[in-house]
Structures are given as C-alpha cells and as structure tokens.
Amino acid sequence: MTKLFYGKLAFNNIKNNKSLTLPYILSSMFMVTLFYIITSLRNNENIAKLRGASATKQLLTFGQVIVAIFITVFLFYTYSFLIKKRTKEMGLYSVLGMTKNQIIRVISLETLYTGFISTFFGLTLGIILDKLAYLSFLKLLGEEVKLGFNFSIKAISIIILLFSIIYLLIILKAIIKIKRINIIGLLKDNQRAEKEPKGRIILSLIALGLIGYGYYSAVTIETPLKALSVFFYAVLAVIIGTYLLFTSFSIFTLKILKNNKNYYYKTKNFISISNLLFRIKRNALGLANICILSTMVLVTLGSTSSLYFGTKDLINTSYPRDIMVEISTNSKANKNQLTKEIEKIVAENKEIKKDQLDYTYMAIAGAKTKEGIEFKEANYSDLSKALLTIYITLEDYNKTNNTNISLADDEILFEDPRNKEEKSTFRANTIDFKVKARADKTIQAAKALANITDTYYIVVKDRQVLEKIKQEAINKLGEEYASRLTYNNLYAFNIENKNNSEKLATALGQISKQVNRKEFKFVEDVGDNFQFIDIVNKETASKDIKGFVSSFYFIGIIISAIFIISQVVIMYYKQISEGYDDKDKFKIMQQVGLEEKEIKSSIKGQVLLIFFAPLLVAASHVIFVYPFIEKLLKLFSLTNTKIFLYAMGTTFIIFSVFYIIIYTVTSRTYYNIIKEK
Structure with a gap:
C-alpha cells in the first residue's frame, strides 16, 4: 500500500x-x-x-x-x-x-x-x-x-x-x-447483546440526596457571603446528583413500573417501558450532559444579562451621588476642616451642590447572637454567624433624613434590612439598648458591604455613646484593634451640571494629595493619627463598572454560544445513535404483528420523554438555583431582583423555543433512519 x-x-x-x-x-x-x-x-x-x-x-x-x-x-x-x-x-x-x-x-x-x-x-x-x-x-x-x-x-x-x-x-x-x-x-x-439494566436503589437515593442538598442550600441561604461559601459544594452535589438521576434513579423508577403487573402488561406500557429501560441505559450520560449544558446556558445568560441590564441600578446603589467623598478620621475637627476645603473648591468651580449626604458612621464586625452582636474577629469557617453593625449618631440621621427624633442614652433606632420583625432590645457585646423604633429611612453608609453579609443599622444618641461602643470593642478585641476602628465620614452630593463632574473630581483630588503630603494642620487624630480621604466621581466609576459588566456579559454570550453548539451536536449524535439502535427493533415489532401507527406512537412518546427530560430537570435546577444566584449577584451590588427574574424568565423562554427547534430538526434525522429499508 x-x-x-x-x-x-x-x-x-x-x-x-x-x-x-x-x-x-x-x-x-x-x-x-x-x-x-x-x-x-x-x-x-x-x-x-x-x-x-x-x-x-x-x-x-x-x-x-x-x-x-x-x-x-x-x-x-x-x-x-x-x-x-x-x-x-x-x-x-x-x-x-x-x-x-x-x-x-x-x-x-x-x-x-x-x-x-x-x-x-x-x-x-x-x-x-x-x-x-x-x-x-x-x-x-x-x-x-x-x-x-x-x-x-x-x-x-x-x-x-x-x-x-x-x-x-x-x-x-x-x-x-x-x-x-x-x-x-x-x-x-x-x-x-444488551443486558437489561439494574435498578440501584442506593445510587438512586444518593441522587435524590445530593440534589436535595443542593436545592436546600440554595433555598435556605440568607446572605451573599454564605452563598459564596457553599456555592462550590452545592453545584458539585447537583452535578453529581444529575448524573446519578439519569443513570440510576430513572432506571430504578422504570423498574418499579415494570414490577407493577397491572400497569406493565398493557401493550402500550409494555413496549414503552421495555424500550425506555435500554434507551436510558444507552443515553444516560448524554442526557445528563444535555441537562447540565442547558442549566449552564440558562444560568450563564440569565445572570450575565441581569448584570448588564441592571448596570444603572448597580451604579446607583454603589454611588448614590455624583461626588462621593469618604473621610477616615477619628477627629470631628479634622473632618470639618476637610469638608470646608471641599466646599471651597466646589464654589471655585462655580458648581451648585444638592441632595447632600453628610454623616459619620462606624462599622464593627462580629458574630450574630440571639440578643444582638458579640464583638470578635471574623471566623471564615462559620459565615452563618457573620454580622456587620453600622453605627451612626442621631444628629446625622435627623439632618440627613429631615426628621426630629429624640433618644435617651440607652435607646437606639434599629434596622435589619433582611428581617422586618420588630426588635425590642439589642446588645452590643455587653452593652444593652432599648429599641425605640425602626430606622426606616435609607442609610447609605457601607451599602456595598451590606449587600454581602447580614448587616444591622443602629442609630445612637450621640458621639459619646458611639465612643462607649468603640471602647467596648477595643476592650474585647485588644488595643491593636483600635487602629481599625476609625470613624468613616461620608460626604456626598449631586451637582447641577453633571457634565463637569469629572473636572470637579479632578480638582477635589488635590485635597487627597495635600493630605498625603501632610499640608493640613490637623489636630491629633485620637487613637490612630491617620487621616485618609477618598474621592470618587460617579461618572468615572460608572465607566469602570460598565467595562467590567459588559466584559462579563460578552464572555457569557460566548460561553453560552459554545454550550449551545455542544448541545446541538450531542443531541444530533444521540438521535443518530437512537435511530440505528431502533431501526431493527422497529422491524421486529412489525414482524410480531404490531400496527405501524401503534409502533410510531410508542416510539414518538419515548423520544419526546427522552428528549425533553433534560430540559425539565434543567428547569427544576434553575428554579431552585434562583435565590442562590440572586444572592451572588448582590456581591456585584445588583439588588433589583425584578431584573434578574425577568432576565431568567426571558432566557428560559427563548432557550425552550430553541430547544424545540433542535428537537424538530434532529428528530427528522432519527425518523429517516428508522424508515430506511
């Protein structure tokens, strides 16, 4: 040769x-x-x-x-x-x-x-x-x-x-x-010669257990941080459970139907169940692959499109004002000096401020207890108890929200965004407070962090009470923790001419340089001697966010396209394989006296069941994974759940139509093969 x-x-x-x-x-x-x-x-x-x-x-x-x-x-x-x-x-x-x-x-x-x-x-x-x-x-x-x-x-x-x-x-x-x-x-x-598959009860129970664990984890998860910690294990459990569902549980279910003599010994059921046993045995892995690919397409496109179309909400959540200034200092005098410098530069640029936010807050993390919070270092092995508490003074709360509330030293306003249940008392480590009312007005402090983990917003009477809570945390966690308990001062505002926001932010950026060069005559910063100022322009930040989200969406489209191509090919090959396997069986059933109409009806029912079973299981996966992905999207500050719901629903409808088209096209190949002489 x-x-x-x-x-x-x-x-x-x-x-x-x-x-x-x-x-x-x-x-x-x-x-x-x-x-x-x-x-x-x-x-x-x-x-x-x-x-x-x-x-x-x-x-x-x-x-x-x-x-x-x-x-x-x-x-x-x-x-x-x-x-x-x-x-x-x-x-x-x-x-x-x-x-x-x-x-x-x-x-x-x-x-x-x-x-x-x-x-x-x-x-x-x-x-x-x-x-x-x-x-x-x-x-x-x-x-x-x-x-x-x-x-x-x-x-x-x-x-x-x-x-x-x-x-x-x-x-x-x-x-x-x-x-x-x-x-x-x-x-x-x-x-x-094929042997009839065995129904394995243990593997069937494991399949249900693994999928049940994944579903339970998704439904009961409360915060994005917890979702992130169990995401890998839950997804892995559902993937393994899906393979076992098609390879073991489906066969086990058919075996139960076969053992039901009254049901099995009817012509239509006899043919369908007998053929389905072998059909599922041959195609179990392929069906599981199609199911997982379908789930990946739905979740990938649904979540990335949610981020893309929710970009505006994401930006507004992260940056509620045109100019966002974060000042870290323990000195109120230093904070006031810096805000005066900001106002001076705004005036020099002939801008008009509006919708101003101006308040001081302190963030302390710890472990959630029945009574409130225990101050302690973060325990990443048990995120279920992770809690962030945000404290602001009543003066700032009233000023920002145009309210006129009064509090005693041992009274607070309390808000848990994830739980609307009324609370009568709250304990900050060992300090007890009475809850006078809910802090039902929007508090913008640390919103990005609040989206990630359980967060309580607490309004206290004045700075003295805040200092008492701060000292309690230092006593519990040690003096070295004091440097991390700096007061954060949020000073933010919108401007009349939004086109000048970048120019104004650049001018304000000089303040940061002056702070770094220690050009200001600050009073001693109690507890730290450290001054920090961060100035963010919403317009500039939004471009960065759009770049990130758009890249994410584009990659989601590419990956989904690859998943869909793979799915089409796997379905096509499955139909070819089924066609050649069923060709001889079709002839045998004709030879034993079954009418062609009856045979076609039986085969069509089997093909429909086999073809759409992965889509139905994928739909179940998506329904249960919905709260899971919703929490993870909050890590990106996407809090508008309606956008995600619409995106997932639209994606599923479009994908289902596409799936039906694939079935219609590839099933022709199948029927052409079994009709060949």
Missing part, C-alpha cells in the same frame, strides 16, 4: 461518513471561531486603552481559559462517539488484511484532515467576524465605535498551538483504544 492510498482512504472515509463527520467539523470550526474572537479581543491594543481595561482584560483571560477547557472536553467527548460508530468499519478493515498500525494510520490521517479543515475555516470565519465582535463589544461598553481592521497574529498562534495539541491528544487516545481491542471485538463491538 502506497502513502497516497492511506491519504485517499482517509479522505473518502470522511466523505462517506459525512452524516457523522460534517457536524463534528462544523462544531469544531465554530469553536475555533469563537475562541479566536475572545483571544483576539484579549490581545486587542485598542481595548487596552479603554477605561477599566485592566479588569476587562482579566475577565477576557478568565473567559479564554474556561472556553479552552470546555472545547477540549467537548472535542474529546464527540470524537469518542465517532470512534464508537466506526468500530465495525475498522473490524472490516482488519478482515480485509489491514494491520492495527495501518488502521491507526488511516484514523490518524482522518483526524488530522478534520482538524486542519475545522481550524483553517474556523480561523478564516473568526478573522471575518472579529471586527463585528469588536464593534459589538465597544457598543456594550458604551464606547465610541472606531474604524479599522485588527488582525491578531498572537491569537492565531495561540489557536494553532491549542488545537494542534488537542488533535494530537485525540489521535493518541484513538491509538490506545485500537491497540487495546482485538479484531473480533472490532467486528462485534456494535452488535453485543
């Missing part, structure tokens, strides 16, 4: 098996295209010049790694299906006189050809679509669209290297498989 013979045979095999190889090549090609786009954007010099470029590039790098890992897993998974369907053909080659090494040579050439074709055309399509993706990305960022053409040699090099490694590893896997099986095994690999 000449060298040209092997190449020609490999090419003809690809051509003759196009119903199997074409979807593999097309899906691989689109994977290359999408990976090129995200890699090209990662290395685009124009993106590096944008505001918030550092966070954007980090997110794109993260997305690049995730996509690379998933593509590798997907290509290995789909190739294993191709090899399995070709075992009979390889056995025939052996009978015709080809050695294992010669078969390996043909299979290796086939893999190299498909790899080259998919990589070449994938890169070509990626380069063509790259500009469109770049413009779309700029649109998401809200940046000005720039003309020009970007051609990333680095991205091309990375893709050629990555996919060369993947295809070489695939060839190695094929070589190991062929070397391990004998010729008779090659011939009979697709014809081995």
Whole structure:
C-alpha cells in the first residue's frame, strides 16, 4: 500500500461518513471561531486603552481559559462517539488484511484532515467576524465605535498551538483504544447483546440526596457571603446528583413500573417501558450532559444579562451621588476642616451642590447572637454567624433624613434590612439598648458591604455613646484593634451640571494629595493619627463598572454560544445513535404483528420523554438555583431582583423555543433512519 492510498482512504472515509463527520467539523470550526474572537479581543491594543481595561482584560483571560477547557472536553467527548460508530468499519478493515498500525494510520490521517479543515475555516470565519465582535463589544461598553481592521497574529498562534495539541491528544487516545481491542471485538463491538439494566436503589437515593442538598442550600441561604461559601459544594452535589438521576434513579423508577403487573402488561406500557429501560441505559450520560449544558446556558445568560441590564441600578446603589467623598478620621475637627476645603473648591468651580449626604458612621464586625452582636474577629469557617453593625449618631440621621427624633442614652433606632420583625432590645457585646423604633429611612453608609453579609443599622444618641461602643470593642478585641476602628465620614452630593463632574473630581483630588503630603494642620487624630480621604466621581466609576459588566456579559454570550453548539451536536449524535439502535427493533415489532401507527406512537412518546427530560430537570435546577444566584449577584451590588427574574424568565423562554427547534430538526434525522429499508 502506497502513502497516497492511506491519504485517499482517509479522505473518502470522511466523505462517506459525512452524516457523522460534517457536524463534528462544523462544531469544531465554530469553536475555533469563537475562541479566536475572545483571544483576539484579549490581545486587542485598542481595548487596552479603554477605561477599566485592566479588569476587562482579566475577565477576557478568565473567559479564554474556561472556553479552552470546555472545547477540549467537548472535542474529546464527540470524537469518542465517532470512534464508537466506526468500530465495525475498522473490524472490516482488519478482515480485509489491514494491520492495527495501518488502521491507526488511516484514523490518524482522518483526524488530522478534520482538524486542519475545522481550524483553517474556523480561523478564516473568526478573522471575518472579529471586527463585528469588536464593534459589538465597544457598543456594550458604551464606547465610541472606531474604524479599522485588527488582525491578531498572537491569537492565531495561540489557536494553532491549542488545537494542534488537542488533535494530537485525540489521535493518541484513538491509538490506545485500537491497540487495546482485538479484531473480533472490532467486528462485534456494535452488535453485543444488551443486558437489561439494574435498578440501584442506593445510587438512586444518593441522587435524590445530593440534589436535595443542593436545592436546600440554595433555598435556605440568607446572605451573599454564605452563598459564596457553599456555592462550590452545592453545584458539585447537583452535578453529581444529575448524573446519578439519569443513570440510576430513572432506571430504578422504570423498574418499579415494570414490577407493577397491572400497569406493565398493557401493550402500550409494555413496549414503552421495555424500550425506555435500554434507551436510558444507552443515553444516560448524554442526557445528563444535555441537562447540565442547558442549566449552564440558562444560568450563564440569565445572570450575565441581569448584570448588564441592571448596570444603572448597580451604579446607583454603589454611588448614590455624583461626588462621593469618604473621610477616615477619628477627629470631628479634622473632618470639618476637610469638608470646608471641599466646599471651597466646589464654589471655585462655580458648581451648585444638592441632595447632600453628610454623616459619620462606624462599622464593627462580629458574630450574630440571639440578643444582638458579640464583638470578635471574623471566623471564615462559620459565615452563618457573620454580622456587620453600622453605627451612626442621631444628629446625622435627623439632618440627613429631615426628621426630629429624640433618644435617651440607652435607646437606639434599629434596622435589619433582611428581617422586618420588630426588635425590642439589642446588645452590643455587653452593652444593652432599648429599641425605640425602626430606622426606616435609607442609610447609605457601607451599602456595598451590606449587600454581602447580614448587616444591622443602629442609630445612637450621640458621639459619646458611639465612643462607649468603640471602647467596648477595643476592650474585647485588644488595643491593636483600635487602629481599625476609625470613624468613616461620608460626604456626598449631586451637582447641577453633571457634565463637569469629572473636572470637579479632578480638582477635589488635590485635597487627597495635600493630605498625603501632610499640608493640613490637623489636630491629633485620637487613637490612630491617620487621616485618609477618598474621592470618587460617579461618572468615572460608572465607566469602570460598565467595562467590567459588559466584559462579563460578552464572555457569557460566548460561553453560552459554545454550550449551545455542544448541545446541538450531542443531541444530533444521540438521535443518530437512537435511530440505528431502533431501526431493527422497529422491524421486529412489525414482524410480531404490531400496527405501524401503534409502533410510531410508542416510539414518538419515548423520544419526546427522552428528549425533553433534560430540559425539565434543567428547569427544576434553575428554579431552585434562583435565590442562590440572586444572592451572588448582590456581591456585584445588583439588588433589583425584578431584573434578574425577568432576565431568567426571558432566557428560559427563548432557550425552550430553541430547544424545540433542535428537537424538530434532529428528530427528522432519527425518523429517516428508522424508515430506511
């Protein structure tokens, strides 16, 4: 046999098996295209010049790694299906006189050809679509669209290297498989008699237990910090539980139905249950993969689109005013001196302040108790008891909210945003207070932290009471803790001309430099001698947030597209596999006297159940994971739950329609196969 013979045979095999190889090549090609786009954007010099470029590039790098890992897993998974369907053909080659090494040579050439074709055309399509993706990305960022053409040699090099490694590893896997099986095994690999699967009660119970644990964790979680601590374990439990649900619990359920003689020994039920037992056994892993991919698409698109469309709320929550000034100092005189400097610069810039916030607060963390809070160092092994308490004076509360409330030394206003239950007393370590009323007015202090963990807002009579609480914390935690208990002074306001906010923030930035150079004659800062001022312009900060969120959304779209492509291919191959497996059974059922209408009705019911079971389970996963993801999104300061609800609902409806379209298209292939003579 000449060298040209092997190449020609490999090419003809690809051509003759196009119903199997074409979807593999097309899906691989689109994977290359999408990976090129995200890699090209990662290395685009124009993106590096944008505001918030550092966070954007980090997110794109993260997305690049995730996509690379998933593509590798997907290509290995789909190739294993191709090899399995070709075992009979390889056995025939052996009978015709080809050695294992010669078969390996043909299979290796086939893999190299498909790899080259998919990589070449994938890169070509990626380069063509790259500009469109770049413009779309700029649109998401809200940046000005720039003309020009970007051609990333680095991205091309990375893709050629990555996919060369993947295809070489695939060839190695094929070589190991062929070397391990004998010729008779090659011939009979697709014809081995199937044994009826066993219903494993222990694995079925484990499946329900794992999914139940994941669901319970998602539903009962109270704060984003707690959600973050159990997220990995809950997700892992649900993934393992999903695999066991399809591989064990579904078979166990069918076995129970089979043992019910009154139900089983009816023509329709007899055929359906018998066939479903073997059908689920063959497709359990594929069904679980489809279910998990569906869940990933729904959660990824739902959560990232929530962040993107909730960007305005996110910005307003984090930065409620145009100019936000945070002053850390224990001296009220120093704070007043700095605010006068701020007012002076605002006046010099001929700006008019409005909607002003001006109050001092102190944040003390500890452990939640039945009575209130115990001051202690954070215990990251038990986040269920983590509690943040925010203390402000009555003077600042009344001034900010235009109220006229009075308090005694042992009275407080109390607010727990996550619990509307009335509280009569509160204990700050060992100091007891009576709760006079709820602090029902909005308190902007430490809102970002309040979104993360349980937080109590407490309004005390005056600075003396605040000092008493501070000293209590120092006594409990030690003198070294005193430096961390600095008063935080929030001074924020809107301005008439919002277009000048960046200019004003730049001018105010001089105060920070003067503080660092110690140009102000501050009085001694009790407890620390440390002065700090942070000035944030909402307009500038919003651009950074938009850059981060838009990058997140774009990566979510890319990853979801890859998940969907993978899902389509897995569904297509599953239908082909089902078609060839059911073809002979269809003929046998006709031969034993069953009417074609009855057979088709039975098969259609089975196919519908098998096809839509993953979507139904995925819908269940999404419903129960909803409160979980809602809490995690609060880590990004997205507190508008309606946006997330609408995003998840819309994503599910669109995906369900797409899923039905996939079923309609791929089921035609299935029915065409079983009707073949």
